[in-house]
Each structure stands twice: as structure tokens, then as C-alpha cells.
Amino acid sequence: MEKFADRIVKSSKKRRSKIILALDLNPSTSNLLDKGLKLLSQVSQSVCAVKINRHMLLPLGLFGGVERLVDYAHRLGLPAIMDCKLNDIGSTNRVMAEWFFKAGFDALTVSPYVGWEEGLEPVFRFSKEQGKGLLVLTYMSHKGAEQTFERALLAGYGKPKPAYKVFARWALEWKADGAIVGATRPEKIVEVKRILKGEVSIYSPGVGVQGGSLEEAVKSGADYLIVGRSILRAENPGEAAESLRERAWKAAGRRRGAT
Amino acid sequence: MEKFADRIVKSSKKRRSKIILALDLNPSTSNLLDKGLKLLSQVSQSVCAVKINRHMLLPLGLFGGVERLVDYAHRLGLPAIMDCKLNDIGSTNRVMAEWFFKAGFDALTVSPYVGWEEGLEPVFRFSKEQGKGLLVLTYMSHKGAEQTFERALLAGYGKPKPAYKVFARWALEWKADGAIVGATRPEKIVEVKRILKGEVSIYSPGVGVQGGSLEEAVKSGADYLIVGRSILRAENPGEAAESLRERAWKAAGRRRGAT
Numbered sequence: 001m002e003k004f005a006d007r008i009v010k011s012s013k014k015r016r017s018k019i020i021l022a023l024d025l026n027p028s029t030s031n032l033l034d035k036g037l038k039l040l041s042q043v044s045q046s047v048c049a050v051k052i053n054r055h056m057l058l059p060l061g062l063f064g065g066v067e068r069l070v071d072y073a074h075r076l077g078l079p080a081i082m083d084c085k086l087n088d089i090g091s092t093n094r095v096m097a098e099w100f101f102k103a104g105f106d107a108l109t110v111s112p113y114v115g116w117e118e119g120l121e122p123v124f125r126f127s128k129e130q131g132k133g134l135l136v137l138t139y140m141s142h143k144g145a146e147q148t149f150e151r152a153l154l155a156g157y158g159k160p161k162p163a164y165k166v167f168a169r170w171a172l173e174w175k176a177d178g179a180i181v182g183a184t185r186p187e188k189i190v191e192v193k194r195i196l197k198g199e200v201s202i203y204s205p206g207v208g209v210q211g212g213s214l215e216e217a218v219k220s221g222a223d224y225l226i227v228g229r230s231i232l233r234a235e236n237p238g239e240a241a242e243s244l245r246e247r248a249w250k251a252a253g254r255r256r257g258a259t
Numbered sequence: 260m261e262k263f264a265d266r267i268v269k270s271s272k273k274r275r276s277k278i279i280l281a282l283d284l285n286p287s288t289s290n291l292l293d294k295g296l297k298l299l300s301q302v303s304q305s306v307c308a309v310k311i312n313r314h315m316l317l318p319l320g321l322f323g324g325v326e327r328l329v330d331y332a333h334r335l336g337l338p339a340i341m342d343c344k345l346n347d348i349g350s351t352n353r354v355m356a357e358w359f360f361k362a363g364f365d366a367l368t369v370s371p372y373v374g375w376e377e378g379l380e381p382v383f384r385f386s387k388e389q390g391k392g393l394l395v396l397t398y399m400s401h402k403g404a405e406q407t408f409e410r411a412l413l414a415g416y417g418k419p420k421p422a423y424k425v426f427a428r429w430a431l432e433w434k435a436d437g438a439i440v441g442a443t444r445p446e447k448i449v450e451v452k453r454i455l456k457g458e459v460s461i462y463s464p465g466v467g468v469q470g471g472s473l474e475e476a477v478k479s480g481a482d483y484l485i486v487g488r489s490i491l492r493a494e495n496p497g498e499a500a501e502s503l504r505e506r507a508w509k510a511a512g513r514r515r516g517a518t
Contacts, residue, residue: 024351053347053351058321058358058359059321061319061322062317063320064323085346087344089399089400089401090401090403092283092314095313095317096313096317111346111372113346113372113407114399114404115402115403116403116406117403118401120403140373141348142348142349142373142377143377144349144373144376144380145374145378151414152407152411153413154407154412155410156406163411
């Protein structure tokens with residue numbers, strides 16, 4: 001089976017889009033499943049994948065509504081990423097991965113803070129067997145992330161380094177399909193990009209409502225932009241997604257032109 | 260509403276038990292919900308609470324089977340803890356907490372690795388409003404945990420310290436209802452206990468299948484033992500739970516005698 005990293009490149013090229021829809025609807029939303037399906041159909045020409053988080057998983061259930069969202073995404077030609085940020089002991093991570101893959105997900109997000117042995121190793125092994133992708137949280141988008149992703153110093157590569165630099169190296173060594181770095185910190189995208197040597201893609205959440213600039217993130221090296229609220233809260237989600245698609249594609253063109 | 264920390268003390272005294280059942284059934288289990296309900300009834304006299312993880316959440320759904328397990332635990336007089344290890348951005352953590360509390364859970368586990376601002380702060384605020392409890396992962400039970408909980412150095416209290424020592428201080432400052440430290444590392448339980456000054460209880464997973472010694476963990480300062488496979492895989496889960504209850508209660512008596 002083709003690698004997830006290759007499948008999303010194809011989806012991206014086909015639609016000329018670097019936008020991943022984060023389908024994170026509020027608990028106050030009525031008809032959650034219908035709303036989710038409708039949003040998918042509205043933006044499907046402008047995004048290259050969909051990311052689902054616990055906003056949908058908890059109220060709808062994995063084998064209730066979420067599996068239907070994944071099926072529908074697939075019928076629209078979009079890979080589906082589960083943003084579960086796996087951070088349990090290895091045997092539990094493995095159980096979670098098993099259920100998520102059973103529901104059809106193509107890739108999962110994982111937290112490097114549980115380490116490798118009896119932590120993420122069992123999930124990497126299992127995911128590769130299944131032809132599925134894993135994206136490593138490298139520097140999150142919120143303020144408090146500084147407290148740990150930056151100020152935690154990790155050993156293993158010469159003198160202790162800020163955690164996000166070590167996580168980027170791990171993503172490379174573990175042959176992850178992506179590293180996630182918040183668009184709110186474009187300077188960190190630049191640094192992580194250098195460490196990844198073009199072998200692992202950068203996924204960047206935090207554009208829009210969280211304050212990150214789309215153009216800045218792409219210029220700094222983000223390969224995919226994960227966007228939720230700027231699309232979901234727009235009066236016309238289809239148009240909002242299309243406008244973001246165009247802006248990101250143009251910005252990426254300028255980056256290619258510049259290098 | 261009474262604090263979660265006080266409610267679990269009452270449940271523990273009433274049953275003379277320090278054992279929390281981790282209801283983590285394998286994906287291969289048939290009739291998962293019935294099996295879960297049956298196990299609860301089998302061990303209800305020997306445990307002081309139940310902890311539910313994604314083993315049940317993913318296949319059954321929160322408002323499918325899991326809510327029924329929580330209801331049943333409550334009817335048996337047992338508080339229910341959701342082991343979700345919250346580690347997302349604050350707004351998402353808040354949404355998750357909202358759904359879990361709606362399903363009836365009394366407490367949640369959280370990961371300190373997302374930091375405070377826009378990380379765990381919104382969940383601590385919300386949980387206190389709701390009279391719910393939060394347990395902070397302080398040192399996990401698996402091997403790979405060393406890579407990060409110990410070898411990550413965190414600033415904030417004089418010179419950078421191993422992460423678990425800083426997390427114990429955070430648990431105290433944040434007025435958490437518990438700190439989770441793996442029974443596989445009793446020497447860390449001792450250190451964390453000293454930092455917590457008796458104001459925050461220690462919850463300890465990893466006894467039995469993972470290799471931790473129950474007596475050693477209690478002697479070192481664990482207030483509650485989270486046990487899954489040693490009970491679930493026993494030929495007679497009720498007897499296994501009762502035997503663990505008795506051993507832990509005795510060990511705690513010796514600790515009280517010693518101090």
C-alpha cells in the first residue's frame with residue numbers, strides 16, 4: 001500500500017490545495033453529524049484532507065457518526081486524519097490505533113512525550129504494517145506550549161536541547177509521515193524544516209482564529225495548513241475554504257520560486 | 260459539591276480498599292458492554308473507584324455504552340474516572356471535559372505536557388466550577404517514560420529539574436485532586452510524595468502485569484493503586500480484586516503504623 005505521505009501529496013496536487021479541514025464543531029451544534037457531512041461536501045474541492053478530533057468523536061461515537069464521516073471523506077477522495085494525540089502506554093496506544101484504523105482513518109497524530117520504548121514504538125510498528133500514517137506533535141500552537149515544547153530540555157543529541165528540536169529529530173528517525181508545528185510560531189517552522197531535511201512534511205495548525213498568518217507559515221516551510229474555525233464559522237464555508245486554498249497555493253508557489 | 264478528592268477517600272474508607280479497577284478490555288473481547296457491567300458487579304465490594312480508558316470508549320461510544328458503565332458504577336457507589344490523558348489545546352480540552360462530565364464522569368486524567376496557559380488552565384477552571392476532579396500524569400509506568408518524564412529538564416524552580424519533579428509541584432500549585440506515578444518506580448513515588456506534602460494523593464498504575472509491586476508502591480506512598488490486567492485476566496476477577504484489596508489495606512496499615 002502506498003505511504004500516507006505519498007497519498008496526501010497526490011490529493012494536494014490534484015486539488016492544488018494545502019488546506020486540511022479541522023472538522024471541530026462546538027458542543028452546542030445541533031445535528032452534529034448532518035452538519036459535519038454538509039461541511040465536508042461544501043469544502044471538498046478546496047481541501048486535501050480532513051482532520052477529526054474529539055469534538056466529533058465524543059458525541060457521535062467512533063462507530064456511530066465518525067465512521068460515516070470517514071467513509072464520506074473517502075468517497076470525496078479525501079484522506080482522513082484522527083487527531084487523537086496518542087499519549088498512553090504502548091499497549092493502550094496500540095489498542096487505540098487498532099480501533100481508529102478499523103473505522104477507516106488513514107493517519108493518527110501522536111505525542112512524543114511518551115517516548116519510544118513501550119510508548120510510541122508499538123504504534124509505529126503497527127501503523128507501518130497497516131500502511132497508515134503517523135504525525136508527530138513537534139511544537140503545539142497554544143501559548144502554554146512554550147512551557148514544555150521549548151523550555152523542556154532533552155538529552156540525546158549532544159548537550160540538552162529544547163524539546164521541539166529533539167522531537168523533530170525523532171520524527172525523522174522514526175520515519176514519521178509528518179511533524180506538527182503551530183503556525184503561531186513561524187520561526188519554529190523554519191528551524192524544524194531545517195532538521196527534517198525535506199524528508200518529513202510539516203503540518204501547521206493555528207492559522208486564523210489562533211492568530212497564525214497563513215502566508216507566513218507557508219513561507220516558513222509549512223507543507224499543509226490545518227484550518228478549523230476560520231472555515232467552520234464563516235458565513236459561506238465553501239468560499240472561505242476556497243479563498244484559503246488559493247492563498248496557500250500562491251504562497252507555496254512563491255516559496256518554490258524563491259528556492 | 261464535595262471535592263472529588265474527598266469523595267474517593269469516603270469510598271475508600273467504606274470498603275477498606277485502595278484499589279481502582281482499570282476496566283481496560285481487549286479489542287478481541289466479545290459482548291464488551293455486558294462483560295464490563297459484569298466485571299463491575301463482580302469487583303464492586305473490593306474496589307473504591309473505576310477508571311475507564313479508550314479500550315471501552317472507542318468501541319462502545321461515550322453515549323452508547325460508556326455512559327451506562329458510569330451509571331452502573333454510580334449505582335454501586337463507585338466514582339468513575341476517565342483516563343483521557345487530556346493533552347490538547349485549551350479550547351479542545353474544555354470541549355472534551357464538557358462531554359465527559361455530561362456522561363457522568365467524576366474525574367479526568369490530564370497531561371502536564373501541554374502547559375498551563377491555553378493548555379490545562381481552562382480545564383482546571385471548568386472542572387472546579389463543576390465539582391469534578393483532575394489527576395495529573397506525573398511519571399508514567401512504561402519504560403519510555405524515562406526518556407521524557409525524567410530526562411526532560413524543566414525550568415521554573417531554580418535550576419532545571421527532571422520533569423516529574425516539576426509536574427509534582429504543578430499538581431500541588433494547581434490544586435489537582437491527584438498525581439499519577441507508576442508503581443514500576445517506587446523510588447519516584449517517595450520523591451513525589453515529599454513534594455506533595457500530603458496535600459495531593461498519589462494514584463499508581465503498573466502493579467502486576469507491568470511489573471510493579473503492590474506492597475512496595477504502598478510502602479513508598481501510593482494512596483490508590485490502579486489495577487487492570489491482574490484482575491481482568493484472573494479466572495475469578497472478584498477474588499483477585501478482593502485479594503488485592505486486602506493486601507493493599509494491610510500494607511497501608513503498616514505504613515500508618517510506621518509513621
